Amino acid sequence: MQLYLPIAEVSINAFLLTGIGGIVGFLSGMFGVGGGFLITPLLLLIGVPPGIAVATGANQVVASSISGVLAQFRRKAVDVPMGLVLMSGGLVGSWIGSKVFAWMTALGQVDLFVQLSYVAFLGVIGTVMFVESARAIWRSKRPGTVPVRRAHTHGWMHRLPFKMKFRASGLYISVLPPIAVGTFVGFLGGIMGVGGGFILVPAMIYLLGMPTKVVIGTSLFQIIFVSGFTTVLYAVNTHTVDMLLALLLIVGGVIGAQIGAQVGLRLKAEQLRILLAILVLAVAIKIAFDLLFQPSELFSINIGRLS
Amino acid sequence: MIRALALAMTLLALPAAASETIVAGLSQSRVSITANFDGSEILIYGAVKRDAPEPEDAPMQVIVTVEGPSTPLTIRRKEKTAGIWINRSSVNVGSAPSFYAVATSGPLDKILSSTENLRHKVSLDQVISDVGITAQAENSDDFITALKRIRIADGSYRLDDNSVILKEQTLFRADVQLPANLTEGAYRVRILLTRDGKVVDSSEQRIFVHKEGLERFLFNMAKQQSFLYGLASLAMAVVAGWAASAGFRLLRR
Numbered sequence: 001m002q003l004y005l006p007i008a009e010v011s012i013n014a015f016l017l018t019g020i021g022g023i024v025g026f027l028s029g030m031f032g033v034g035g036g037f038l039i040t041p042l043l044l045l046i047g048v049p050p051g052i053a054v055a056t057g058a059n060q061v062v063a064s065s066i067s068g069v070l071a072q073f074r075r076k077a078v079d080v081p082m083g084l085v086l087m088s089g090g091l092v093g094s095w096i097g098s099k100v101f102a103w104m105t106a107l108g109q110v111d112l113f114v115q116l117s118y119v120a121f122l123g124v125i126g127t128v129m130f131v132e133s134a135r136a137i138w139r140s141k142r143p144g145t146v147p148v149r150r151a152h153t154h155g156w157m158h159r160l161p162f163k164m165k166f167r168a169s170g171l172y173i174s175v176l177p178p179i180a181v182g183t184f185v186g187f188l189g190g191i192m193g194v195g196g197g198f199i200l201v202p203a204m205i206y207l208l209g210m211p212t213k214v215v216i217g218t219s220l221f222q223i224i225f226v227s228g229f230t231t232v233l234y235a236v237n238t239h240t241v242d243m244l245l246a247l248l249l250i251v252g253g254v255i256g257a258q259i260g261a262q263v264g265l266r267l268k269a270e271q272l273r274i275l276l277a278i279l280v281l282a283v284a285i286k287i288a289f290d291l292l293f294q295p296s297e298l299f300s301i302n303i304g305r306l307s
Numbered sequence: 308m309i310r311a312l313a314l315a316m317t318l319l320a321l322p323a324a325a326s327e328t329i330v331a332g333l334s335q336s337r338v339s340i341t342a343n344f345d346g347s348e349i350l351i352y353g354a355v356k357r358d359a360p361e362p363e364d365a366p367m368q369v370i371v372t373v374e375g376p377s378t379p380l381t382i383r384r385k386e387k388t389a390g391i392w393i394n395r396s397s398v399n400v401g402s403a404p405s406f407y408a409v410a411t412s413g414p415l416d417k418i419l420s421s422t423e424n425l426r427h428k429v430s431l432d433q434v435i436s437d438v439g440i441t442a443q444a445e446n447s448d449d450f451i452t453a454l455k456r457i458r459i460a461d462g463s464y465r466l467d468d469n470s471v472i473l474k475e476q477t478l479f480r481a482d483v484q485l486p487a488n489l490t491e492g493a494y495r496v497r498i499l500l501t502r503d504g505k506v507v508d509s510s511e512q513r514i515f516v517h518k519e520g521l522e523r524f525l526f527n528m529a530k531q532q533s534f535l536y537g538l539a540s541l542a543m544a545v546v547a548g549w550a551a552s553a554g555f556r557l558l559r560r
Contacts, residue, residue, distance in 0.1 A: 001343075002343065002344075002345040002487065003342055003343065004340055004341070004342055004343070004344040004345070004487065004522060006518060006521070006522040006523075006525040006526045006529075007525070007526065007529055009488060009489075009490055010487065010488040011344060011345050011346070011487030011488060047488075059540050059541070059543075059544055060544070062541060062544040062545070062548070063543075063544035063545070063547045063548040064548065065548070066544065066545055066548025066549060066552070067547075067548040067549075067551045067552050070548070070549065070552035071552060071555075074556075112391075112393045112394070228541055228544075231537060231540055231541055231544075232534070232537035232538065232541060233537075234537075235529070235533050235534070235536050235537025235540060236533045236534050236537055239529050239530055239533055241529065241536070241537065241540050242525075243525050243529070243536070243539070243540050243543070244342070244521070244522075244525060246540055246543065246544070247543065247547075250543065250544055250547045250548075251547065254547050254548050254550070254551030254552075255551055257548075257551070258551055258552065258555040290392070291391040291392055291393075292390065292391060292392070293392070294387070294392060295385060295392060297453075297457065298384050298385045298386075298453070299382055299383065299384050299385075299449075299450065299453035299454070299457065300382070300383050300385075300394070301380055301381075301382055301454060301457060301458075302380065302381040302382075302383065303378050303379075303380060
């Protein structure tokens with residue numbers, strides 16, 4: 001069934017769009033990533049113009065994150081205070097990020113800059129996560145050795161002021177590291193045009209020492225606000241949110257997120273981490289390939305005039 | 308002197324042009340884009356009215372063009388720099404139609420002389436205005452070639468030689484396929500009659516492509532009440548997210 005999208009001005013199969021929404025929603029519910037880094041390339045692939053893909057993608061991320069976070073709330077796997085602290089840093093960071101983005105756009109190399117940031121950050125985060133979780137799985141498979149799980153590793157982070165109790169995470173730490181993490185992730189999200197869940201999830205696990213199960217819900221909670229903010233911003237500034245496209249993606253996405261959350265429950269923490277690592281690495285490798293190998297079409301057409 | 312000559316030429320040319328005129332019609336003067344719009348076909352038909360017997364020197368030929376609204380474009384080219392492929396050079400095209408179709412009753416280069424092509428702007432090269440691009444990049448012609456190649460591949464530009472059916476040198480019809488990714492606006496339909504490479508008569512009409520129903524409503528709201536539109540999109544996302552969560556909870560019970 002073909003459907004003409006009023007803002008994108010293209011006609012696309014409705015079931016294909018629901019399917020894409022479903023896949024991204026599934027991953028979103030399972031890993032706690034918004035899926036912004038997946039939905040934009042997928043929409044571009046089927047012929048949605050780039051601006052529309054980014055803005056409408058943000059709208060669909062809101063829906064699947066809400067669907068996912070409600071499932072997490074029911075099992076008390078959302079650390080609301082931590083989410084709010086991260087968000088406060090995130091808003092500052094994304095504001096700085098959008099300024100840098102505008103500066104890079106003026107220089108005319110914003111595409112390259114975004115692609116290189118993707119390769120660098122996804123590559124590093126994916127590799128670190130993959131190695132760590134592979135080790136954890138390998139350790140747990142060897143009989144006789146009980147994995148040593150240290151709840152607290154006291155270091156310089158615990159000597160910082162402004163300590164706060166994060167009950168759901170079982171942490172009593174200073175608010176400064178979460179704010180710093182939030183700012184950094186918001187900054188990257190601002191330049192890369194994504195919610196930043198795939199950076200936030202590993203940062204919460206490895207830098208803040210939060211348990212994996214809580215991380216997913218808290219990440220989703222934070223992403224709702226960031227992508228909701230982004231959606232309205234795009235709708236007002238560039239008029240690139242396509243509601244009909246969003247509706248189809250959302251229908252698939254919210255159902256996918258529920259199924260993803262169920263599947264995620266059956267997996268062990270280290271299994272979840274290694275799967276997310278593989279996904280992140282796959283996207284990084286794909287973008288690196290695009291940069292390194294000659295594309296089949298060297299030319300691209302942009303409507304409008306560049307300075 | 309020159310003016311008198313010009314007048315004399317027009318007077319001489321007039322009866323010749325008037326001897327064969329086009330009487331044409333369109334299957335529709337409006338194309339409505341609704342939610343299930345998946346391209347459309349327009350039929351351009353007509354006949355040739357003659358005051359005198361048909362000249363016998365060369366057979367009559369028909370050219371039909373359909374041209375969508377034009378926009379400025381930027382065409383960019385990737386080049387290998389420091390081991391990676393990045394956009395290096397770009398060319399700004401003053402204006403290029405969003406849609407262009409040429410349907411003819413014979414090979415275009417045979418039935419239309421190059422001077423007449425220049426005057427009436429018929430072929431694809433004539434409708435893409437590429438003034439001043441040579442200063443913008445090396446091999447700037449490659450950019451225009453690429454534009455044509457990409458747009459022919461996605462159906463925005465169509466060159467349908469021999470697709471106009473011409474009967475008894477009098478009746479003609481052309482079917483032009485409009486793609487699904489149509490933009491709004493006035494589409495110019497031209498019919499040209501040629502003999503021996505020269506244009507004998509031409510006629511011009513317009514087709515209006517317009518969004519309707521839900522498409523119109525959403526498009527207007529997005530442009531005119533963008534903040535409300537943004538909030539509505541957000542509300543839709545929140546309700547859908549909550550409904551799916553509540554629905555799955557009921558399912559598991």
